[in-house]
Amino acid sequence: MSLLSTTLAIPAATPFPNPSAAALTAAGRDVPRVLAIAGSDPSGGAGIQADLKSIAAHGGYGMAAITALTAQNTRGVTAVHVPPASFLAQQLAAISDDIHVDAVKIGMLGDAEVIAAVRTWLEKVRPAVVVLDPVMVATSGDRLLQESAEAALRNLVPLAHLVTPNLAELAMLLEEDVQDTWEAALEQGRRLADATGTAVLVKGGHLQGSSCPDALIGPAGMLSADVVEIPGERVATRNSHGTGCSLSSAMATVQAQVGNWEAALREVKPWLAGALAASDVLEVGTGNGPVHHFHHIRKALRPGDFTAQLRKDADVHLEAIYALDFIEGLASGTLPENEFAYYLAQDAIYLNGYSRVLARASALAPTEAEQLFWAGSARQCLEVESELHRSWLSTRTVRPQLGPVTKAYVDHLTAASASGSYAVLAAAVLPCFWLYADAGKALHARFLADGEPAGHPYAEWLRTYADEDFAAATRRAIAMVDDAARKASDDERQAMATAFRQSCRLEVEFFDAPRLHS
Known part of the structure; x- marks a missing residue:
């Protein structure tokens, strides 16, 4: 007699019948x-x-x-x-x-x-x-x-x-x-x-x-x-x-x-x-630690979590913007006029493309309030572009031609628009609000540090950076991106962060383009 037949015999009870798959499926419970x-x-x-x-x-x-x-x-x-x-x-x-x-x-x-x-x-x-x-x-x-x-x-x-x-x-x-x-x-x-x-x-x-x-x-x-x-x-x-x-x-x-x-x-x-x-993320004990049973459950983002992380990315690029010769020259008034004219010409071209992307964001937006916000922003871009042509570019011998950085930026935004993801597109357009508003605020503060200087060639332009309406619009855009992130999948949030960082990098290059062009 084998060892198993001796030790595993059960004289007092019969083994449980193994239920069929069909029987258990019929009785299965969620x-x-x-x-x-x-x-x-x-x-x-x-x-x-x-x-x-x-x-x-x-x-x-x-x-x-x-x-x-x-x-x-x-x-x-x-x-x-x-x-x-x-x-x-x-x-x-x-x-x-x-x-x-x-x-x-x-x-x-x-x-x-x-x-x-x-x-x-x-x-x-x-x-x-x-x-x-x-x-x-x-x-x-x-x-x-x-x-x-x-x-x-x-x-x-x-x-x-x-x-x-x-x-x-x-x-x-x-x-x-x-x-x-x-x-x-x-x-x-x-x-x-x-x-x-x-x-x-x-x-x-x-x-x-x-x-x-x-x-x-x-x-x-x-x-x-x-x-x-x-x-x-x-x-x-x-x-x-x-x-x-x-x-x-x-x-x-x-x-x-x-x-x-x-x-x-x-x-x-x-x-x-x-x-x-x-x-490893549990960090429990100093020996043989436990497994993470709930790793597959996505942690819900709290309001502000996602954009707080984006802010860290934005700060790096803002520091790069502040260090540019273009920004220093614009604040001090020493920026060569040809560089400023090139910047304005590229800005006019960019705003035309940006307005189209914002209109697409309006079409994809999930709520009427968001649709109205993006549509209003698109209209504002067109109005600013028209004003640039009327008050600045029309009086100067500058012929707007699409520059390589402007093209790269518009192409990037257009690709985000073509993704079909409202969340990704909103993240891609956000740096033009956020970095522009913060850089403008810093520029305006430096411009007024010792009182408004007399004869500053760019004084009228720098005064526009104190616009509270644009600051309020920026806060709304940040809140909408944060809300979109909390509703997005992990993959979509990753795409949002990537699109945002790329736009930040292009913002830096956009401000530096006049120096490279001259």
Whole structure:
């Protein structure tokens, strides 16, 4: 008689029938009620705490029955307290007497009496989805199951629909040596599935190398193939605390929704890889830190967050503008007239193109107030252009010709207009409001620093920079871009920031173009 047939026989109970995919899909719930039966981790990275986070991350309603209390952190477990098994039985009865349990995830059980209490409850309630994570040894190497309870845990495996051991636990369930190759681990998974009638998720996380595959192995007819292998790449991080807990509870939740183990794993595996990849941002502990369960949920921007970041980009370019010879000459009155005339000629050409882009922003704007704002700004541009021609350019021997910087700027804005994204276009046109208003304010202040100088050739022009109406329009444009960013996707916000920075760079080049032209 083989070792497995001795240690895994269950004379007192029959294994749970594995429900068909069709049956579970028919009974699937958008918000499954998932019960985690596991130990508590006060550091929040593993155990019940990780289970509840995983369940919530996948849209389930999490419940918890505590099997053990641990004193642990990211560096290890220092103590374990197992409350009376009778109290666990009371917890389980209180839940199932009142709430229908769609799925169960079982984690740390601690000792044989606790395992017996869970087994008795399972045989009575018979949940449709049972996932057993046979917690025996923590990632840190600390033992989390009494040696005397190992046989009881082995006998619990057939009452689960899926068991999710790591490689060390897989070997312990079979009372064999730990395997260090993927092929040997799969063979152990096959033997465990055959002996118990339970699907086994063989995990490659503890193997050496850059690859990190997972594989489902199940009884005949349960899966689409004898072995369903899903490849993956190892995530380089020291933060893997609670990975097994998180995976098993996520699998229970998704299985209750979709009724297909393979589909569940294909959803959960990339989520867990992302949780590992994003774990560093949590900055929890000095040892083996937790994963980021909610990495996939986009953080909502608060009003002002996005434009505050844009402001940092704008400040760099404003400093570059302030350092230009053109700005210094304009403020002091020493700017050669031919450079000023070139600047005005390019400004007239630019404003004509800018007005068309603003009109496009008006057409894309989501609200009537925004449509009116951009349309009014487009009209103002045309009026300013006409005034430039009438009061300045018509009296000077300058022939407006499209310069390379002006062309690049208008082409950039036209491309943003053609993107079809209101948010991206609004971000692209913002620097012409924001940088121009701030640079103008600084210029006007320098112009009036010692009182308005007599005979300043550009005095009339500099006085216009104190226009409060334009300052108010700038504030409105900033607010509208910020509002658009809070409604945009991550990719669209990235495109907004890129378009804004490009416009800022072109603003600097636009002010410097007269010097390069002369």
